[in-house]
Amino acid sequence: MEDTQMPDHNKKILIIDGHSILNRAFYGLPDLTNYEGLHTNAVLGFLNIIFKIIDEEQPTNMCVAFDVKQPTFRHLMYKEYKGTRKPMPDELREQVPLIKEVLTAMNITIIEKGGYEADDIIGTLSRIADKDGYKVVIVSGDRDLLQLATDNILVRIPKTKAGGTTVENYYAADVQKLYGVTPVQFIDMKGLMGDTSDNIPGVPGIGEKTAGKIIQEWKSIDNALEHIDEIKPPKAQKNLREFADQAKMSRELATIKLDCVLDFNLDDTDLFDMFNDKSYNIMKRLEFKSMLKRFDAKPDAQELKPEITVINENSALDTVRDTVIAAGKAGMYVISDSDILYGIAITCDARTVYVINSMSGVSSDAMSDIVRDIKTSGTSICIGDIKSCLNDMDFSECDTNVLDVGIAAYLLNPLENSYNYDDISKEYLEVMLPSEKELTGKEELNAFTFISDNFLELFAYKALVPLLAMDTLIEKLKGTGMYDLYMNVELPTVYTLHDMEKRGVRVDRTALEEYSHKLESRIKELHDSIIEYAGKDFNINSPKQLGPVLFEDMALPGGKKTKTGYSTSADVLEKIKNVHPIINDILEYRQLSKLNSTYAIGLGSFISSDGRIHGTFNQTITATGRISSTDPNLQNIPMRMELGRLIRKAFIPQDGFVFVDADYSQVELRVLAHLSDDSVMKNAFQNNIDIHSTTASEVFGVPIDEVTPLQRRHAKAVNFGIVYGISAFGLSEDLGISRKEASDFIEKYYDTYKSIKTYLDGQVKFAKENGYVKTMFGRIRPIPELKSSNFMQRSFGERVAMNSPIQGSAADIIKIAMLHVNIKLKELGLKSRLILQIHDELLIETAKDEVDTVRKILVDEMMHAADMTVPLEVGVASGNNWYEAK
C-alpha cells in the first residue's frame, strides 16, 4: 500500500440551507407535537431530508447555514427587500432553536453571521471548498441557489411528494439544459424577472419566459442594454429601457456573494460522532422513533455488560445464594412466558449476572428455595416489574424488601411511555442500552433461544438495571416526598392487581353471542335503511365516505369542520337529527356497531378456557395515578345507555357466589371540597344535601326545592367543568348555550364557592412555579406544557394543574380502599375476591354466605380510606350479575 495521504479530492462537503429546508419540511409534513406540546414536524422533516442525502452522498464534511435576523447590504440597497414576506408561523418559529439544538448535539457545524444571508455564506463556502479540492453538494429548497452550480458544485433541491422525498439535481449543465442559460446568466435572468418572494422588483412585464429569451440571446443585462434597440418583443424593450436601473439593482440583489469574510475553518465541518447520547436524548425527547434506529452503535452498552454465568446444576446454587445474601441487595428477573418458567437471572454486583437455567439440571424446587432464602434473609430484591413475575414467585404485599423499579420510576415521572430497563438505564444510570427489540428482534423466547447470547444479554440487563438504579430511585422518592406513597400504596397495589387479574371475571359466552345476533339483525335493517335514504351504497363506518354523502349528496346542514373533511361525530349529528330521518338511523347504527364489535364480539374473544376473562390492570400508564385496564378494557363496559348496559348481564359470578358492587358518590367533588376547604361546598356534603341542586340553588338564586331539572342539569355540568379545569367554551359546548351564558354561570359559581376559585388559582400558580402539582398523598404530576410558548398548550397546562390534584387524589383514595379491602378479605380467610376496579367502583365476587361481611368491609374501608373534612359516601348493591349489582 502506498504511504501517501489521501488527497482532499476524496473529501465531500454537504452545505445545507437551513431555513429553506426547515421551511420545506414544515409545509411538507402534517403537524406533529411531542408530549410537551412542542411542534416537531419541521425538525423531523429536516432530519429526514438530510439523512436521505447523507446516505446517498456519504459526505466527509457538513455544515448548515442559517440567516440571522439582521439587515444585510441588500436591505440597505433596497429597503423593500423581502418586505412582502409573511412572518413565520409560531409553530415553525419555535422549531428553529430546536433544529439548532439537534444539529449541535450531532456535532454538525452551524454557520450564521450577522450581515450575511445564508445564501451568501453558502456561496462563499462552496467556492472555498471547491478551491480546496472538495466535492461540494449544496442542499436548498430555493431555486435561487442554482446560480452556484458548476461542474463540481452540485445543487440539490428536495421535493416532498406524496409521502416520499425526491431530489432534483443540478450541475451547471443541468441548469443550462433546463433554463437555457448558464448558472451565472441565471442571475441576470432573475434581475429581469424579479422575485416575488424576496420582493425583488425586476422589470415590469417581463416574466420567466421573456427573461429567458433575452438572456439566452444577449447573455447579460448589461449587454442587452447596450443593444437595447434590438430587444424583442417591443413591450419588453420599452420596459427595460425605462427600468434599466431597477434591472441592474435587481440583478445585484439577486447575486449571491462569493466573498464573505467567514471566520472559520473548513476542518471544523468534519462529520464525526453524529449518533451520541446527547443527540439520542434529544431525538427521544422529540419522540422521533424512526431516527432512534440510527443509534445502533451504543458504545456505553459495553461498559455495563456484565459477565454472564449460566447455572445448570443444583450444586452451584449455594454459592449464588450465599454471595447474594452477603451483598444484601439483589437484582432479579424471572425468565418466563405465559406458560413456561425458563429460569431466573439474578445479580448482586455489576460484574456478574447468574442465569439459573431451570430447563436443565436445576430443579424448580431448588430454584424456589434459593429465592425464598434470599427473600427471608431480608436482602432487598430489586425487580423491573414485580406483577409480571408473580405467577412464578410467591412474593406478597408483606415482603417489603421486594422492590419495583418500574413503579418507582413511574411515580417520579408518570408521563413516560414506558419504564423498561433501557428507559431506566438511560434516565437514572445515564447509560444507553440496546432495547429488547434491538437485542432479540423477532426471535421468540423458547428452550433453544433462551440460552443464546442475545437473550442472555437481555436477561442480564433486566436483572442488573433494577439493582443499579434502585438506590437512586429510592433516594429520589424520599426527596420528593413520595416514599410513603410508594411503600404503603403503590407497592401493595401491585399484588392486589395481580390477584384481580388471576381471579378474572366470569363471562357468559352464550349470552354474548345471543346479544350479538340481536344486534346484527337490527344493524342489517339500519344499514339497508341508510343506504336507501342516501340513494347509494357506501361504507357507513367510514367518516370519510359518510361526510360527503350527508353534507354534499344530501345537502344536510352543519357540514365542514376539520381540515381533513367533515366531522360526523355524534354531537354534530345530534344537532341535525330532526332534519332527516337518516341521521337517527346512523346514530343507532353506530351505537349498535360499537356494542357489537367492541363488546359482544370483542369480549367474547377474551374468554379463557376457565370461562373467565383475565384482563390486565396497568399501574404505570396514567398521568394522574389512576389504574388502566387493557386486553380487554374492563373499565369501559357500557352503562349509560340501557341497551349497552344489558351487556353487564353477561358478567356473572361463579356458582355459589353473587356480585357485590360498591361505588363512591361524587368522590372528586368531595375531594375538591376538602382540598379547597370551601365552606359552602363542605356544608352541602356534611349535611348530605344533593350537591348539584345546591349548586343550582346558589348559582340561579332559587330555593333548593324549587330548582328545576334543567337548572340542576346545568349546575351538574358546571360542577363537572370545574373538576376538568373549566372553560366557558367547553361548558357552552356541553350545554348547548352561548359562551356568554356559560361564562356567567362560571362567574356566579365562583361567587358562590369563593374558596374553590382561590384554590384552583393557587394550583395553577404552584404549578407554574414548580413545574408540577401534587395530590393529597403527595403524588406528583409534572406539567411541562405550562412552559410552552403556545397559548393553547399553556391553557391546557392550566386545566391540568386544576384537574390533576382532584382526579389524582381520588385515584389515591380508591387505591388505598382497594388494597385495604383486598388484604382484609385475605386476612379473614374469606372466599370472596375483588375482581374489578373502575376508578370509583369496586366489584367483589362474593360467596353467598359472606355477603353481609363483604358489604361491611367495602363500605368501611372505602369510607375510611382517607382522612377528610367531608364524609365519603359509598353506595353498595348486590345481584346475580353485574347489571343487577349496579
Next chain:
DNA sequence: CAAATCACG
C-alpha cells in the same frame, strides 16, 4: 400507523 369515533370514570 394515524385519525376518527365512542365506550367508561
Next chain:
DNA sequence: ACGTACGTGATTTGC
C-alpha cells in the same frame, strides 16, 4: 386573537 373541557382503550378506515 387564539380554539378547549380531565383521564383512559378498542375498533375501524384508509394512507
